[in-house]
Amino acid sequence: MAAPRISLNSQSNRPIHPEVRHPVFGAESTSSLQLAPRPQRPVRIAVVGNHLPRQCGIATFTTDLCNAIAAEYGASQLSVVAVNDGHSSYSYPERVRFEISEGDLASYRGSADYLNASNVDLVCLQHEYGIFGGKSGNHIMELLKHLKMPVVTTLHTVLREPNLDQRVVMHKIAARSERLIVMSQYSSRVLQEVFRVPAEKIDLIPHGIPDLPFEQPDIYKEALSCQGKNVLLTFGLLSPNKGFESVI
Numbered sequence: 001m002a003a004p005r006i007s008l009n010s011q012s013n014r015p016i017h018p019e020v021r022h023p024v025f026g027a028e029s030t031s032s033l034q035l036a037p038r039p040q041r042p043v044r045i046a047v048v049g050n051h052l053p054r055q056c057g058i059a060t061f062t063t064d065l066c067n068a069i070a071a072e073y074g075a076s077q078l079s080v081v082a083v084n085d086g087h088s089s090y091s092y093p094e095r096v097r098f099e100i101s102e103g104d105l106a107s108y109r110g111s112a113d114y115l116n117a118s119n120v121d122l123v124c125l126q127h128e129y130g131i132f133g134g135k136s137g138n139h140i141m142e143l144l145k146h147l148k149m150p151v152v153t154t155l156h157t158v159l160r161e162p163n164l165d166q167r168v169v170m171h172k173i174a175a176r177s178e179r180l181i182v183m184s185q186y187s188s189r190v191l192q193e194v195f196r197v198p199a200e201k202i203d204l205i206p207h208g209i210p211d212l213p214f215e216q217p218d219i220y221k222e223a224l225s226c227q228g229k230n231v232l233l234t235f236g237l238l239s240p241n242k243g244f245e246s247v248i
Helices: 057-073 105-117 140-144 164-176 185-194 217-223
Strands: 023-025 033-035 045-049 078-084 096-101 122-127 151-155 179-182 202-204
Touching (some): 057 122, 078 105, 096 105, 105 140, 122 140, 151 164, 185 202
Parallel strands (some): 045 078, 122 151, 151 179, 179 202
């Protein structure tokens, strides 16, 4: 799934749009028009999360996000810290500069040391409880607590009824992050009501999708031998914990 362009915006809980420069009238003169200076953008960005060719939704999202950042701002100052599951290894593209082993706590600290030594301006964390090691993914805090630069976290799962470990992890991530990015108004409300995150710290960026042409569904139904049938669609990857078998 395609990810939208990243943008930091002080207006919380509203979809973020491309930056607009507004006219500012100087106090000394009303006849001259000045443009407000653009806020300084981070030059070196590091994204922490799964990355293709690992097969999972977070990996697809992170890869699309990195492609969008590289297309907009250039790829030379973009890097990725990729999380590997178990003892797996992947043939990553050049942008992946460091790899974390999901269950190896030392590799989280090592990634923090690497990012600090690389003079990264901003870390963009892709958070999902299940991709990090420890109780409810608490190994990620070993990375975050040692970073010396700002962190912006995209939350892919916001639970209304978290268990104690999940609640603690979310509180710590929220406290360490400069901004929290969610993809729905519902997630924003849960952050505020359940985790007591201030609305001013939350940005809503709706989840993107690939830009594909609209086609008549009958073409694809015929190819799948589903002519004349109602077809249920879902997004993401299949896994045992999503309840597809219950729906079927």
